[in-house]
Amino acid sequence: MTRSLRVFYIALFLVTLLVLGLWSVRSFFGFSTNAEATVLNGRWTKAVETHYDAEFPIKRLGTNLWAALDFKLFNEGRPGVVLGQDQWLYSDEEFNPIVNEESNLQGNYALVEGVRQTLKDKGVKLVMAIVPAKARLYPEHLGDVKPSRIHSNLYQDFHARVAADKIIAPDLLGPFNQAKLKGQQVFLRTDTHWTPEGAQIAAETLANTIAAKTPLNGEPQRFVTEPAEKITHKGDLRLFLPLDPLFENLMPATEPLQKRNTRAVEDQAGGDDALFADAEVPVTLVGTSYSANPNWNFVGALKQALHSDVLSYAEDGHGPILPMLSYLKSDAFKNSPPQVLIWEFPERYLPVNNEIGDADPQWVAALKQAGARQQNVAINTQSETPDRAQN
Template identity: 35%
Template sequence: MLMINEKTQLVASVGFMCSLCAVGLSTHILMDQPTVNGSVIDGAMQSIYEASFVDANPLNNVSISVMGAIKYAAFKQAEQGAIVGNDGWLFTSEEFEVGAKFQENISQSATEIARVKATLEQKGIKLIPVIIPDKADVYPENLRTARPSEIKTRRDDLLSQLATRNVVTLDAFKALASNDVGGRAFIKDDTHWSPDGSRAVAEMIASHLTNLDITLTPATVTTTQGPTIDFDGDLLQFVPTGALRPTFGPEQNQIDTYTTTVETAGGLFGDANVDVALVGTSFSAKTEWNFPGFLQDALGADVLNFASEGKGPFAPMHAFLASDTFQNTPPKIVVWEIPARYTSKEMNQ
């Protein structure tokens, strides 16, 4: 990637801004002007003007890419939503945000997890909450921005509050930060863990279950590694370098792909009741990480996946509790994957 010194950064930035001003002025002169009327008062005219300006600007996409490249390469900045770290690492800004009800939300989250545990116990189901640490927790050495003290202790505060509510919880930090996984537990330009990270956590859960007096229906599980593919993480949307990316970054990352198949006593994807249910977020729902597959492989048993993308950890659990599976064919174990950063938010976010 191109390295830019401070003087070059300043000259390039000023020159580009002057060029943008010239193009913007020309675009303003050439575009069709909106009619001035009462819409000025309610702001509608502004929206009309902005839409017309974007459509008329011949360098709109180019300017976005160039600005994105300058912000990233010269100033180590991303658009709002991501934080630029060292050596191409990107972090979601959610891992740095402290809301007005930060501590209160952690307490409410712990109470809700304890409530779910009690609800499951009424049906003889064992709950295993798995707390997923922030990416910044696992790789603080790759940060260029200091985190608030509340964020640094968030996971420990949550675990402490769960312990006081008699909820036995698995902390995925050790598995993700272990030497076996090294720097591969999370994807550099994505919010989520990598396949290596998800497999390490799946094996941690399986190791924990060996200490429990619960017998799972055995299954034949086969996990096959596929090709290594180029992968663009979800945080790249905040670094819009476009066609300039090969020169200015972020660099192209790759991930290994995996496919898992399960054959139970009833045949491939048979009708037998499944002993393990997985509830969680996109850490469990997105096929790229293969977390349900690695969990099946580590347990040697089938797993029903109730995880959902974009809903946080609590909405998928509420949906599971309302499901026919919970009401009529409850599993023996529910693994609940909970990213720590969600527990300091309102539960409906």
């Protein structure tokens, strides 16, 4: 190699480093950290390193390229997603075998019963909204991928168990399937969650059941739901396909989403204040992102269907157990318990070891023990009944 060529290669290398460095530095415009991240405690440095690592062009190129190879050659994404056919994506939580699944199942069943007893002691009626798995509603897009054994009858078993515990839990799978046959899409193609239409169907089903089995006290309130902005929705499951920006064309297409807003209708006699003259809120909602995310308008759909205000204590990203434990320890529950509590609980969370956050483990264990004792009493009572009948 001649001296001129060596100089050229060195210069090219240095220019490449400079360009990559400037590209990465550009990503720091507008970058900020929270007040707790300081140089002294090391959190600021860690935040800078994490941000730089995520924005470094070579890393992004490698990530995109590797994801593209997995996607095209093996029809796979990152752990967290299962690729179906026709650009349908599913959460792998609906497919994977679960560690200690039987123990988790029994523990969560007992916890649900323990929660019911705690609510009953405060005069609160529990109504469960068991959300069926997306794979159960749309199996036609799965191709050769099949859920593991634990998931096959999970929805039906969950309903049978809560029915044995005398917990109100209307079937949502049937109404969803009926809407699907009519051409309505009740779950998003590239997202874990239901559509606003699916949320409305669930709300109406719950409202009909509550009206029949535990009617709400007080005067009915009027709510109306109106179309809001129409957005291009990028489903949360697309995040497990890190193809953007270099291979965006390989990604499953985005989906249109018509957002909705629900508002109280002004009362002719007393205005808006008349709607909430009674300080007691008859209905409280606890649940997951199916309830907490305003894109689906589940809370608004419940208000309109129930003709009642609804206080939501649903949380994103924590599953169904942690928000319930947090609510049971809240001042709102202690001081102003509702007449009815709706617990939105996706079936896929039943066989997993759900997080309990800062909740006292001994208190959680006591809830499970109380629930397990009650379930054992119910089982023994049922088994003794046929013997007495024979005698």
